[in-house]
Amino acid sequence: MSDLLRDLDLLASPRFNWSRAEAEAIYTAPFADLIFAAQSVHRQFHQPNAVQKSQLLSIKTGGCAEDCGYCNQSAHFDTGLKASKLMPVDEVLDAAQKAKEGGASRFCMGAAWRSLKARDEDAICEMITGVKDLGLETCMTLGMLEDGQAQKLKAAGLDYYNHNLDTSPEYYEKVITTRTYQDRLETLNKVRDAGINICCGGIIGMGESREDRIGLLVELASLEPHPESVPMNHLVPVGGTPLQNVEPLDGLEFVRAIATARLMMPRSVVRLSAGREGMSGELQALCFLAGAGSIFVGEELLTTPNPALREDHHMFAQLGLEPMAAPSFPAE
Ligand code: SAM
Ligand code: DTB
Ligand code: SF4
Numbered sequence: 001m002s003d004l005l006r007d008l009d010l011l012a013s014p015r016f017n018w019s020r021a022e023a024e025a026i027y028t029a030p031f032a033d034l035i036f037a038a039q040s041v042h043r044q045f046h047q048p049n050a051v052q053k054s055q056l057l058s059i060k061t062g063g064c065a066e067d068c069g070y071c072n073q074s075a076h077f078d079t080g081l082k083a084s085k086l087m088p089v090d091e092v093l094d095a096a097q098k099a100k101e102g103g104a105s106r107f108c109m110g111a112a113w114r115s116l117k118a119r120d121e122d123a124i125c126e127m128i129t130g131v132k133d134l135g136l137e138t139c140m141t142l143g144m145l146e147d148g149q150a151q152k153l154k155a156a157g158l159d160y161y162n163h164n165l166d167t168s169p170e171y172y173e174k175v176i177t178t179r180t181y182q183d184r185l186e187t188l189n190k191v192r193d194a195g196i197n198i199c200c201g202g203i204i205g206m207g208e209s210r211e212d213r214i215g216l217l218v219e220l221a222s223l224e225p226h227p228e229s230v231p232m233n234h235l236v237p238v239g240g241t242p243l244q245n246v247e248p249l250d251g252l253e254f255v256r257a258i259a260t261a262r263l264m265m266p267r268s269v270v271r272l273s274a275g276r277e278g279m280s281g282e283l284q285a286l287c288f289l290a291g292a293g294s295i296f297v298g299e300e301l302l303t304t305p306n307p308a309l310r311e312d313h314h315m316f317a318q319l320g321l322e323p324m325a326a327p328s329f330p331a332e
Contacts (some may be wrong), residue, residue, distance in 0.1 A: 001029070001030070001033045002025045002026065002029050002033070004022060004025050004026055005026065005029055005033050005034065005036075005037040005263075008037060008040050008041060011037065011041050011263055011266065012041055012044050012045075012266050013266075014225070014226055014265065014266060014267060015221070015264075016221065016222055016223075016224040016226075017222075018217075018218050018221050018222070018264055019218070020211070020214055020215060020218055023214045023217050023218050023221075023260060023264060024211075024214050026259075026260050026263055026264070027210070027213070027214055027217070027256050027257070027260045028210075028256075031252070031256075034256065034259045034260075034290075035255075035259060035286075035289055035290060037259075037263060038258075038259035038262045038263055038289070038290050038291045039289060039290075039291070041262060041263055041266050041291070042262055042291040042293075044266070045266055045267050046269070046291075046293050047293075047324065049319075049320055049321055049322060050293070050321065050322050050323070050324040051288065051292075051293055051294060051295055051316070051321050051322075051323065051324060052105060052106070052269065052293060052294040052295075052323070052324040053103055053104045053105060053106075053294070053295060053296075053297045053323050053324075054104055054105070054106040054107070054108050054137075054139065054271075054294060054295070054296055054297070055099035055102065055104035055106070055107055055108065055296065055297055055298045056108045056109075056110060056296055056298065056300070056301050056302055057087075057092065057095050057096070057099075057107065057108070057109050057110070057302075058073075058110050058111075058112070058302040058303055059086060059087045059092055059109045059110065059111050059127065060084070060085065060086045060087065060111035060112055060113060061073060061081065061082070061083060061084045061112055061302070061303060062075070062081045062082065062083030062084065062112055062303075063075045063083035063112060064112035064113065064114065065114045065178065066114050066143075066176065066178045066179060067176060067177055067178045068166075068175065068176045069174075069175040069176065069206070069241060069242040069243050070175065070203060070206055070235055070236075070238070070241060070243045071112075071238070071241065072238040072241070072302075072303045072304060073112035073302070073303060074112075074241070077240045077241050077242070078240045079238055079239060079240035079241060080239070080240060081303055083112075086111070086120060086123060089123055089126045089127055089130060092109065092127045092130070092131070093127070093130045093131065093134070096130070096131045096134055096136055097134055099136070099297075099298060100134055100135065100136055102297060102298060102309055103297065103309070103323055104136065104297055104298070105136065105137060105323070105324070105325060106136060106137035106138070106139055106159070106160070107131045107134075107136045107137070107138060107139065108139035108140075108141065108160075108162065108296075109127060109131075109138075109139070109140050109141070110140075110141045110142075110162070110302045111140075111141070111142045111143070113142055113143040114143050114144065114178070114179070115142075115143045115144035115145065115146070116142040116143060116144070116145055116146075116149055121149065121152055124140065124142065124153070124156075125152060125153065125155075125156035126156075128140065128153060128156040128157050128158050129156050129157050132156075132157035132159075137159045137160070138157060138158050138159050138160070139158075139159060139160035139161070139162055139199060140153060140158055140160075140161055140162070141161070141162035141163065141199075142161075143187075144179070144183060144186075144187045145161075145187050145190050145191065147190065149190070150190045150191050150193070150194035150196060151194045153194070153196065154194045154195055154196050158196050159196070159197055160196065160197045160198070160199045160228070160229060161191040161196045161197075161198060161199065162199040162200070162229075162231065163184060163187050163188055163191065163198070163199075163200055164184075164200055164201050164202055164203070164231065164233075165181065165184055165185075165200060165201075165202055165216060165219050165220060166184075166202045166203050166216070167202055167203065167206060167208050167212055167213075167215075167216050168208065168211070168212040168213075168214075168215025168216050168219070169181045169215065169219065170212065170215065171206070171208045171209075171212040171215070175206060175243075181219075188200060188223065192225075197228040197229065198223070198227040198228055198229070199227060199228070199229035199230075199231060199271075200220060200223065200227040200229075200230065200231075201220065201227070201229075201230045201231035201232050201233065201261075201270075201271065201273065202216045202220070202231075202232065202233065203233045203234070203235050203274070204232060204233070204234055204235070204249065204253065204254050204257050205234050205235035205246070205248070205249035205253075205254065205275070206235050206243055206246060207243065207246040207247060210253070213253070213257050214260075217257065217260050217261055217264055218264075220261070220264075220265065221261075221264040221265050226265040226267065226268050227265070227268055228268060228269065229268065229269050229271060229294070230261050230265055230268045230269070230270045230271060231271040231273040231274075232254070232257060232258050232261060232270060232271060232272065232273060232292070233273040233274035233275060234249070234254055234273075234274060234275025234276075234278070234279070235249075235274075235275065236274050236275055236277070236278070236301070236304045238304065251279065251280075251283045251286075252286075254275075254283075254287070255283070255286045255287055255289075255290050256290075258270055258272065258287050258290040258291060258292050259290035259291060261291070262290060262291025262292075263291075269293045269294050270291050270292050270293060270294070271292065271293070271294040271295070271296075272284065272287045272288070272292035272294070272295050273295075273296060274296070274301055274304070274306075276295065276296075276306060276307055277304070277305045277306055277307055281315055281318065284315065285315075285319055288319065288321070293324070294324075295312070297309060297312055
């Protein structure tokens with residue numbers, strides 16, 4: 001067993017100075033050693049049989065100025081998606097109410113924007129306050145933020161801001177050319193400074209190398225403090241995007257990435273995010289064993305399909321999982 005995996009007490013204290021060699025030693029460990037260590041650390045800080053449920057809504061769909069090579073919503077690619085304007089606040093609140101009735105405890109609203117414009121701030125803040133008043137946690141993902149905008153979102157009641165690093169710095173420029181890694185880090189700093197919880201993760205299965213996956217995990221674990229929420233998305237291949245025909249990834253690579261995230265960021269909630277529609281129940285069970293503590297529920301993610309509620313209900317029953325009422329982030 002790798003020395004790094006042997007000392008479970010050491011692994012339980014958050015570190016922000018992981019080297020790629022250390023991350024690689026964890027990621028490539030014998031599978032049973034990796035899962036044993038991930039489960040052991042998971043059980044110190046998280047409920048082993050509870051999974052938090054979030055629901056997504058695309059509040060502004062398509063026509064995005066960015067060229068993210070995986071995305072259904074970029075105006076640079078012809079994916080056949082119909083673009084629409086920002087949704088009216090009352091429709092967003094109706095959808096949030098339904099998400100709550102379906103068992104979600106957090107409502108995540110996503111806009112296909114490069115950045116949040118001043119003219120949309122008031123409507124976005126009304127959505128946040130309205131969703132919060134329904135008794136749901138709130139999450140927004142709106143692209144880059146200018147100085148002062150994060151404070152406005154916080155004042156409206158925003159709990160989480162999602163802004164992903166997506167992949168390693170080297171692979172990033174092969175997938176996205178219209179913004180930089182540094183742009184992402186700057187927005188994350190603004191969110192952190194405003195006192196909003198950070199939801200930051202990436203996408204696995206975009207044709208990146210194992211080293212890129214490890215590079216992403218090192219970048220995420222270098223954020224200090226660690227992101228409270230770390231979404232691990234499996235690429236949902238979308239016709240018309242540059243990544244539509246990417247070679248499918250072995251499912252165990254995804255499980256290794258989740259387990260390594262769990263071990264490098266022990267107190268964060270690691271989220272089994274996009275891509276569940278293409279996964280077997282067994283693969284999802286391995287992701288939970290590896291330390292995933294949260295999923296998206298509802299038949300749609302932002303623009304692509306997600307398993308039906310009844311399928312997830314069945315999976316929870318099979319695995320003896322309970323929905324987590326209030327997601328937790330253990331104090332340092
Ligand atoms: N426009 C904002 C941004 O990029 O930050 C917010 C919305 S964007 C759709 C949110 C995240 O969804 C992306 O950062 C990416 O990680 C994920 N995502 C988008 N398309 C995906 C796909 N086809 N498969 C997996 N994840 C995807
Ligand atoms: C995240 O990391 N995954 C979610 C959420 N943050 C916004 C989005 C997944 C999108 C999957 C592709 C789609 O449905 O358009
Ligand atoms: Fe736009 Fe976000 Fe899609 Fe990139 S991931 S094209 S920024 S909606």
